Amino acid sequence: MKLIIAAAAAALLAATAGPVTAAEVELRLAHWLPPTHPVQPLGMEPWIESIRQASDGRINMTIYPASQLGAAPDHYDMARDGIADITYTNPGYQAGRFPVYGLAEIPFHVANAKSGAKALHEWYAPLAETEMADVKFCLINPHDPGTIHSKDPIKVPADIAGKNIRPAHATMARFVSQLGGASVQVPAPEAREAITKGTADAMTFPWNSIYIFGIDAATKHHLDMPFYISSQMLLFNKATYDGMSEENRKVIDDHCTPEWSEKFSIGWADNEYSGRQKMIDSPDHTLYEPTAEEVQLWRDAAEPLMDAWRADVTAKGGDPDAIYSSYVEALKRNDALYE
Structure with missing residues (x-):
């Protein structure tokens, strides 16, 4: 009798709890920094969580840190080739490949990483359509001037x-x-x-x-x-982005803006600047x-x-x-x- 009651209770719980649904889109985000580096907890994770909430849980991302999916200089090609859906790429790790963006690497131009990130995004986004045509440009993340x-x-x-x-x-x-x-x-x-x-x-x-x-x-x-400064970028695999529904692409587009480049960069910028006072x-x-x-x-x-x-x-x-x-x-x- 006890077994019958227990089985009935379990059935009732299953019926009332509702189904556990998986995310509609599962994305892999690769980077080459240690997972404890400020970029992940202060930049990537809040950005991912905002996307999850804005999509009502339809879009989820898993982070692969510490070069798990490939070496640091390979991250542009990893996005292009779909080894990861999103990569954290330093264009300056490949000499001569992105000459236009090389301007941002010349000293004595960018005074700070916060509003500087927003400025870099506004400037480079239209140029990326040509210079980085085989990926979808999303964000720019410079460090505080080194x-x-x-x-x-x-x-x-x-x-x-x-x-x-x-x-x-x-x-x-x-x-x-x-x-x-x-x-x-x-x-x-x-x-x-x-x-x-x-x-x-x-x-x-x-x-x-x-x-x-x-x-x-x-x-x-x-x-x-x-x-x-040295700038990193978040870049999407084009097939991944194009394969999303219009509704989901809208969520991504809303998180690939100059304002998000600035927001993404603030925590790391403050963290880097704190090192000067330590010294x-x-x-x-x-x-x-x-x-x-x-x-x-x-x-x-x-x-x-x-x-x-x-x-x-x-x-x-x-x-x-x-x-x-x-x-x-x-x-x-x-x-x-x-x-």
């Missing part, structure tokens, strides 16, 4: 000569070479090994990532100036603030990068003057231009 961190002091451009430098991207690698240094080109997750094993003498990195990647024990000297407070680290004359030396040294960028864009059939003007206008409009 600088040079080194074993020995680096104060002026002449100090780069003869040193091995881990550059943030292809444009910074070009800069290092122009100044007489040698580039040690490895993605961020491999930077610690390069500096601790002596392969590199210095690196370009945002402030708190020195702590995040455990590099603070090896780099004790820091050039105290907002120097450059100021630490007796183990030395920050050097260049004089106005030394800042000008750095700015003058970067001018050949603009010349090279113009030549690269012209060679691809682009109009560097128009592209540059729209870039500066977007930065000014969003109060993000380096002055």
Whole structure:
């Protein structure tokens, strides 16, 4: 009798509980950072949750961190080829492939990562339709302006000569070479090994990532100036995006906006900036603030990068003057231009 009652109760519970429904769209988001890196909890996860809520649970995403689906430089092709549905891609990890976007990598343009992200999105989104035509561009996520961190002091451009430098991207690698240094080109997750094993003498990195990647024990000297940015992007596989219903594509489109680029970037920007204060407070680290004359030396040294960028864009059939003007206008409009 007890078994009959238990069975009846279970049947009643099943009838009243309602079906457990799976998401209509299951997406894989791949990135190459550790899952504890601020980008995941402060950027990706809130973005994913907003999409889930806006779609009433129809769209779900699973994150694959730490290069589980492929190496950092491969993430653009992973989105293109459908190895992942969405990838977190650094265009600067592939030298020469995206010459137009290379403009964003030239130092002394972007003053901050928050409104800077919005400005970069407004500027590049229409250009991505051509330069990144085999994926769907969604968001831009720059880090807070980074600088040079080194074993020995680096104060002026002449100090780069003869040193091995881990550059943030292809444009910074070009800069290092122009100044007489040698580039040690490895993605961020491999930077610690390069500096601790002596392969590199210095690196370009945002402030708190020195702590995040455990590099603070090896780099004790820091050039105290907002120097450059490195931008990442969220890119969709086109077939994945095109295969969604119109209703679901609308949800994605609403989360691939300049405003979302800014929102996505705020948490990481604040986190990176906090690293500077840690170093100021630490007796183990030395920050050097260049004089106005030394800042000008750095700015003058970067001018050949603009010349090279113009030549690269012209060679691809682009109009560097128009592209540059729209870039500066977007930065000014969003109060993000380096002055």
